[in-house]
Amino acid sequence: MTQPAVQRTDANRTGPNRIDTTRPHPARVYDWFLGGKDNYPVDEELGRQITSIDTGALRAARANRRFMQRATRRLAREAGIRQFLDIGTGIPTEPNLHQIAQSVAPDARVVYVDNDPIVLAHAEALLRGTPEGVTEYLQADARDPRSILEQARHILDFDRPIALSLIALLHFVADEDGAYELVEALVDTLAPGSCLVLSAMTADFEPENVQRGIAAYAAGGVTLVARSQAEMGGFFEGLEVMEPGIVSVADWHPELSATGERLDGDGPVSLYGAVGLKP
Numbered sequence: 001m002t003q004p005a006v007q008r009t010d011a012n013r014t015g016p017n018r019i020d021t022t023r024p025h026p027a028r029v030y031d032w033f034l035g036g037k038d039n040y041p042v043d044e045e046l047g048r049q050i051t052s053i054d055t056g057a058l059r060a061a062r063a064n065r066r067f068m069q070r071a072t073r074r075l076a077r078e079a080g081i082r083q084f085l086d087i088g089t090g091i092p093t094e095p096n097l098h099q100i101a102q103s104v105a106p107d108a109r110v111v112y113v114d115n116d117p118i119v120l121a122h123a124e125a126l127l128r129g130t131p132e133g134v135t136e137y138l139q140a141d142a143r144d145p146r147s148i149l150e151q152a153r154h155i156l157d158f159d160r161p162i163a164l165s166l167i168a169l170l171h172f173v174a175d176e177d178g179a180y181e182l183v184e185a186l187v188d189t190l191a192p193g194s195c196l197v198l199s200a201m202t203a204d205f206e207p208e209n210v211q212r213g214i215a216a217y218a219a220g221g222v223t224l225v226a227r228s229q230a231e232m233g234g235f236f237e238g239l240e241v242m243e244p245g246i247v248s249v250a251d252w253h254p255e256l257s258a259t260g261e262r263l264d265g266d267g268p269v270s271l272y273g274a275v276g277l278k279p
């Protein structure tokens with residue numbers, strides 16, 4: 001395969017990749033939720049506001065991260081997937097997706113994508129994979145799937161199965177900004193046997209909490225969209241949704257955690273998760 005046109009260097013702090021510390025950023029607020037250190041006072045302030053009014057937000061963020069880990073482990077171990085395209089990667093928090101995949105299959109190839117310069121600035125931590133495998137980072141916007149595919153094709157073999165993960169990403173993309181179209185464009189290019197791993201926010205379980213959280217994000221300049229179970233189903237058109245279906249991320253195979261125990265407490269959290277197989 002030819003060398004990829006991949007950005008792997010530190011963020012350019014004066015160009016379009018400048019890190020704006022005056023406004024909260026979703027990746028950094030999420031990092032604060034996960035107990036990370038790569039956030040600024042504006043992010044912590046919004047994180048604290050959200051958790052004070054949406055009491056489930058913290059638990060949801062942690063349960064979501066563990067959903068990613070369980071789904072990745074299952075696809076590597078049971079479905080034999082060796083290629084992963086993870087869009088909306090976030091700031092590295094161990095274990096990251098490549099660490100899970102490469103612990104099962106050291107030769108796994110992983111491509112990370114995010115559009116936030118802070119994630120680019122931390123990309124080196126994402127690129128420390130196994131020598132047998134490949135781990136790369138692309139700075140790109142999910143709303144431009146063509147550009148992602150163009151670059152990812154240099155790294156992944158699209159004639160073989162790929163696990164495409166969009167974890168806690170699509171609530172940042174409104175329907176009118178092409179949320180469904182971008183998923184369709186990406187899934188269309190995948191070979192049979194590929195999988196879509198998706199999680200996104202819902203107001204189905206705790207509507208008042210979630211609406212308050214959405215309002216707090218909006219006041220911080222971040223627009224979020226909550227989707228119903230039926231709306232989530234729209235992302236899986238043409239795919240076979242694996243059991244147990246579209247469920248709270250906390251309820252998606254909790255027994256597949258590293259310890260085999262349910263780690264996310266009882267009851268649903270406000271993110272749906274599901275895995276679909278391309279027949």
Ligand SMILES: C[S@@+](CC[C@H](N)C(=O)[O-])C[C@H]1O[C@@H](n2cnc3c(N)ncnc32)[C@H](O)[C@@H]1O
Binds near residue numbers: 088168172
């Ligand atoms: C809540 S974090 C989720 C991180 C990780 N996927 C996880 O679930 O642990 C959402 C990530 O999506 C990224 N993101 C939001 N909109 C995006 C877009 N249009 N294109 C690419 N990344 C985006 C943010 O920068 C952030 O890193």
